Amino acid sequence: MQRTELVIFDCDGVLVDSEPLAAAVLAEALRELGFAADEAFVYRHFLGKSVATMRRIFAEELRWELPADFVDGLLPRLQRRFRDELRAIDGMAGLIRGLNVPCCVASSSSPDRLHLALELAGLLPLVTPHVFSATMVPRGKPFPDLFLLAAERMGAAPGRCVVVEDSEAGVQAGCAAGMRVIGFTGGAHAASPAHRAMLEAAGASAIAASAAELPALLGLGEQ
Template sequence: MNGRTGAGPELVIFDCDGVLIDSEPISLARLTENLRRIGVPIDLATVARRFTGTSMTSIMAHIATDYGVPTPEGFVDAVRADTLRAFDGELQAIAGAGAVLGTMRERRCVASSSDPLRLRHALSLTGLLEHFGGHVFSATQVARGKPFPDLFLYAAAQMDVAPERCVVIEDSVPGVTAACAAGMPVLGFCGGGHWGHDRTGTDLLAAGAVRVFDAFTDLPHLLATWDAASR
């Protein structure tokens, strides 16, 4: 592992949806409509509460168990294609993300539940891909997605950084749970559109986040004062 020492984190691992890009309102709406199309009696509020930050593999396993609706052939690919079409017309970066990433000195990567095609499409569309130097990791590269720690441990290993020298930026309980299980401290971000007016992040703190913030432009200060913030 890299032997760098210092006050701040050596690696910042960003979730993508709801942290870098304001995609969750779009994604959750498309998922809800497609689930209802195959006969799942579910509404947007339930989808948001249960599946934000969760991989499609885990989502469809829950749907089969809880609703008795097996995944139709081609359904996941159809949802992904539908979501990408919606992204083309609606997707935006989280306010301030591009400017902050452009001035960050810390090493950084992305670790997301989304599949690689969607990840790169979304980050390219919003102009953020260039800030990660190809270091974009997907849950499809590991055995288990969030809330398991596999993806974050994989990302840290690929970047050759010890887990305790990482800081994760997450917006969902499964993501915070996964980071904590990986031995990585977490900052909870609650500035995405899916948070609505309640941006207290109480559930993220309860899941183990060190603290929460709702303006991306606050991130440089939080990282610069990380030792104090993490105690």
Template structure:
């Protein structure tokens, strides 16, 4: 029985992936790699910088330093997020209506999560329950960050439902022994991506926050009147 929810952040709570991969699209030609934002999102959504850079180096025979590349991208993103970052429409209301405990587990670093949640006004929902791939040995698609979140919160993995927008995140949830719902409400996703999330193991794919709200309500995880725990 599902008694807890673990949210991914980028592309689920905040509409950051469209901005992030646009930065990668601009930065990577400096390393003789030309990939569009859409392809990057499909391949590396939910993946930590170190795993993404390792795969790019193997694929293109490059020698990009992951720490230096991340620092370069994060500096650009910090400026971009300050002016352009938004919460995904309806997510604050959804969080406010949940009747079960929930947490956040992301591939992003803690400093970036703090910045993004503050900018979008979502910090108050996750105080003390924010977990990052920075805190574990392996990022998604390994299950480590989800297992860290569950262990720290005192939850059994089988009692958790993960909300994810990327195949790597869905795979990570499955490897952690958790149910997973796919989410396509971010600007970097479209209806055609439903198949890749289902193929990765998502039990259901929500096309919007309203769709996700309806599904969680059917599972008994959101109050019928939207008042949440109160």
């Protein structure tokens, strides 16, 4: 195993337990448009993917055109839900404080959503300014662009980066970037054996069910 130079965390479902909240808000908004959707549909099609990718999936695969102002209308609803219910994943703050290598965040979420989620969870001071959004690259996950950008900006070789991801698209992106990927199932949406199997099939080299399991899997103490 090469020496780890950088740990790259996804945000939603890894640092903050936001995926059930976001899925509920999105499914509700889609139903209001007359599109039959529930949280399971949202997870299946959009977990870990950017807004641009979501629009492409609707247009090309689902043959449904989202209104131009759909995302703008969605954000305030999501922000209200976050302010009422969002919490950090247990143990992540302590894990980040204890790392002996640099870390950053690379997420499919928009910068505004990222900033709010990290701020509400009390994690923003621990990762600022090293927060990267899929809006900064041409292609979102499962393409490697975002992780490669994060590594470049942080001055780390891709082969010496470790990614912590909760989604199939995120694991695929990390693997495509030539990075070691640890699948994370500590979020409320990811606890099932099926989710773990999905992450393993996507290429995760190990699975952590909690923040407490990550230090040993990161292997930083051996450096």
